[in-house]
Amino acid sequence: MSRNRKSAKTAGTRFETAVRDYLAWALQDERIMRPRLHGSKDMGDIANVCFMGQKVCIECKNTAAKAYKQHLREAMVEAGNLDAPFYFVVQKVPGIGIRSIDSIGQQLAYTTPEVISLMRREAPQDDLLNEPYSFTPLASTGFVSCSLKSLALILNHGITLGTEQES
Template sequence: MSRNRKSAKTEGTRFETVVRDYLAQALDDDRIMRPRLHGATDIGDIANTYFMGQRVCIECKNTKAKAYRAHMLEAIDEAGNLDAPFYFVVQKVPGIGFRSMRKIGSQMAYTTPEVLDAMRREAPDDLFLHNTGNFTPFTTKGKAPMELVRCDLRSLAVVLNHGLPLGREMES
């Protein structure tokens, strides 16, 4: 493995680990983990996350390329492997590190509008009324544009936590 490829893999693993740690602390759930790889049947980079009792597939990306469509298609495929109705990509934002919980919470999370609508149907109205103001639509560029909706990781954690305050010391 070339040095650059090894470095990229190491940085990807590091990003997955900090996202896992962030969600485990935010949701106060030590069961959240990074599953081992399953090849063609991967189930996402973060396991044991749920919304309203249903699985959520989370795919992490620490890439310079803004391949939002390709990353979302990967998350959709892995959500199918996991039998998860909800899926998100957590993308490392250039220029924002991950040495503090605040910075990790500032990383970008995105999904399709259909997933966000399905989550709205599953949840009490006030959960989305009060906690989805940070979700904004955007469209990927290229030959086959894709409509997506994004927020920061902290906003996603609040929704996954049913609007309750985030766990151990997250607000400081």
């Protein structure tokens, strides 16, 4: 493995770990983990995330290129392998670190409008999904995005995240 490829793999692993740690903290669920690789049958980078009792596939990307369509296509395939109706890509935002709860919460999460519609049908009472500011259009891709913190709030049905509950 070349030095550049090795450092990119290390950066990706670090990002996946930060996202896993953030979601485990935010949702107060120690079962959230990074699963083993399954070759062509990968099932996302973060496992054991659910919404309304159904699986959510989370694919993490720490890349300079904004290959939104390619990354979301990968998430969609892996969601199929996982039998998950919901899927998101969490993309590292350049210039924003991943060492604090606040900075990791600022990372970009995106999916298709169809996934959001399905989530709305599953949880029609969830005001967070019905707010127009929850998701915004992502450039000219046709996809929608929010921060990782907003996604965590939606997955947690608006309940305060992590140990903030104890404050």
